[in-house]
């Protein structure tokens with residue numbers, strides 16, 4: 651986890667430290683703005699994003715825990731790392747080189763940066779595996795990922811079984827596996843039971859439900875039904891990051 655430097659006391663600045671975690675306890679389950687945050691308008695993005703593959707980050711706005719992705723926002727000399735829900739929910743200030751962006755443009759920009767970072771995280775893992783495991787199959791997986799930015803079920807199984815051998819199986823969760831086409835669904839169904847179990851780790855609840863409906867769920871896995879009542883949010887949320895986005899690395903001015 652990157653250090654935000656929040657609350658550092660410097661000469662001439664009076665930045666109060668955020669409350670200690672136990673003070674969050676009363677609001678933790680509601681995911682409302684914590685009191686010290688004040689008006690979200692007063693904060694602005696630095697465009698720094700942290701990808702915590704250990705899923706141990708916490709939101710400085712709502713104290714949601716167990717997060718992978720957090721986004722840095724600053725107010726004066728204070729800095730907080732906040733979750734995707736808060737990014738989508740609050741009109742946080744956004745500019746690039748002083749040019750103000752609308753909340754919609756800011757969310758789109760965050761979406762692009764996030765997709766690029768997630769892809770880079772996956773790429774780094776695959777290339778690290780490739781470098782420490784000279785294996786033609788893994789080289790092919792790396793080539794495939796570089797081209798598609800996702801893994802087919804069969805390639806995911808190959809990579810994940812190597813991650814298990816390396817003792818890094820939790821990294822499997824960060825990958826996206828293609829299951830939309832019939833061909834990929836059948837490819838999943840044709841995997842050995844142990845491989846389907848490995849790939850299952852990286853699948854979203856929607857993907858699991860679809861594959862389970864085809865009879866491809868690994869034995870003994872529970873597939874949860876979607877909740878009956880959808881939570882209504884007052885503001886549009888950032889679209890789910892399930893697509894391999896095409897990224898323009900240049901900042902648009």
Ligand SMILES: [Zn+2]
Nearest residue numbers: 709712733736
């Ligand atoms: Zn949050």
